[in-house]
């Protein structure tokens with residue numbers, strides 16, 4: 001029995017609690033803390049598995065929860081061109097077939113023209129023939145959806161700055177992984193080629 005107590009110090013100290021008049025130092029002896037070390041290491045490892053290794057994530061995944069950008073409409077007027085302001089801030093629509101990215105298929109990312117948040121990857125862009133750039137999927141968390149007041153369409157906006165992008169349509173039968181069409185104004189986005197840095 002004696003060797004067992006020695007080999008399991010924590011247990012032995014638990015047993016010591018039942019002794020009458022035990023010295024107070026037995027309540028929290030130093031080696032009791034040794035059980036926390038492997039627990040702590042386990043927690044650390046668990047943390048790494050769940051949240052760690054951010055270096056392997058792409059910029060887009062890091063932007064899953066973009067920081068809100070709150071500017072007054074007066075501030076946006078200073079930053080944006082009149083046409084950008086009309087579309088991004090006043091929910092306008094550029095003329096069909098006129099947008100810079102309507103028939104544009106270079107490899108890279110599309111950022112919000114207002115705040116620079118990455119919104120779409122070029123690999124999700126497809127030719128819908130509708131007259132505006134079409135994407136079947138945005139970066140996770142980068143785009144918000146709101147039903148139009150008349151309930152007929154769903155508006156999409158930049159999750160960070162609230163800039164109006166266009167509308168999203170589902171179930172149109174496009175052979176894309178999501179069967180969704182994000183119909184986006186070219187002027188609402190800014191293309192960044194290939195490996196270029198994602199900042200403005």
Ligand SMILES: [Zn+2]
Pocket residue numbers: 112113114115116117158159160161162163
């Ligand atoms: Zn934005």
